[in-house]
Every structure is written in structure tokens, then in C-alpha cells.
Amino acid sequence: MSLYDDAVLVLKGYEGQEELRQAYLDHLTAHPDGMWKSCGAGHLTASALVIDPSRGRVLLTLHRKLRMWLQMGGHCEPGDASLEAAALREATEESGITGLALLPGGPVRLDRHPIPPPCQWHLDVQYAVLAPPGAVQEISDESLDLRWFGYDEVADVADDSVVRLLEGTRARL
Numbered sequence: 001m002s003l004y005d006d007a008v009l010v011l012k013g014y015e016g017q018e019e020l021r022q023a024y025l026d027h028l029t030a031h032p033d034g035m036w037k038s039c040g041a042g043h044l045t046a047s048a049l050v051i052d053p054s055r056g057r058v059l060l061t062l063h064r065k066l067r068m069w070l071q072m073g074g075h076c077e078p079g080d081a082s083l084e085a086a087a088l089r090e091a092t093e094e095s096g097i098t099g100l101a102l103l104p105g106g107p108v109r110l111d112r113h114p115i116p117p118p119c120q121w122h123l124d125v126q127y128a129v130l131a132p133p134g135a136v137q138e139i140s141d142e143s144l145d146l147r148w149f150g151y152d153e154v155a156d157v158a159d160d161s162v163v164r165l166l167e168g169t170r171a172r173l
Helices: 003-013 018-030 083-095 151-157 160-172
Strands: 043-052 057-063 072-075 109-114 121-130 143-150
Touching: 003 018, 003 083, 003 121, 018 043, 018 109, 018 121, 043 083, 043 160, 057 083, 057 151, 072 083, 083 121, 083 143, 109 160, 121 160, 143 151, 151 160
Parallel strands: 043 121
Antiparallel strands: 043 057, 043 072, 057 143, 109 121
């Protein structure tokens, strides 16, 4: 199955955010290249919130280009077998943590946000991953910083999309 086909199946099965979910599906129908960064009208991305429920905290990255505290994530790559695989790969690469495990149940949320030209939109499919006990993070080249924040600290450092992702993740836990 192609990554495009996987994305369509994931989105068709996603419950919630009906209008946005349909906008993602419509985008893919109109743009067969809508999985890739090269799609100028916008493209799907995959991200994951790294969470340590036993300690009530999440790992956020200070994004090098955007200079914002965000969950791990980014562009899909040709080697990604699925959106889940892309989200897990991105979380592992950007956190430096091995042994991350996807939170069951598929995507936690969808978030569409404008990006600087030449592209127009990121249509982010947001997952959550559980950090293994004793996880030690390692900063990547894509980050200015990498830091654990308590659940109650996230709203003070991150934007509303990260706060909503944390809320959705905690509800699923």
C-alpha cells in the first residue's frame, strides 16, 4: 500500500474534526502529490507528541526555523510505509529517544496551519508516542533546544495547537 493510500484510509477512519478531516481528503483528491513537500498547494505532515505519563510531562522541541516550542514532526519521506511510521520516525529523529511507542488508536488530532512560501499549508496528522522509562533525549540539528515540560507548563510555552494535542492525548490515556 502506498503512503498516499494509507493516508486516505487513516483519514477516512479518523473520528472527529469532520470538516477538517474532509478538507484533508479533498486536498489529497485534488493533489495526488499532496503527501510531499514539493506540493505547492500544501502537503500532509506527520507529528507526534512525546509523552511521559508516569511523570506527567511532555518533550517539546524549540524549532530552529520557527523558534516555537512544538511537538516533534515533519515531512513524510518516500521510505515511510504509513503516516504512523512517519510520525514515529520524526519523533525518534528529533528527540533522540529510542524505544518510543505509538499511543494506540491512530491520530489524536488534525491541525492545518499556514507555512511560509513557496508552500501554503501543512496539513498535520498528529499522533502521540510514549517515552520508555528512563528515556534520555538528545537534541537534533532541527532544534535549538529540547526540553521536558510538565502538563501544566505547556500552555505557557507552546501555542494552542500543542495545548489541544496534549489535551487530546491525555483524554486518550
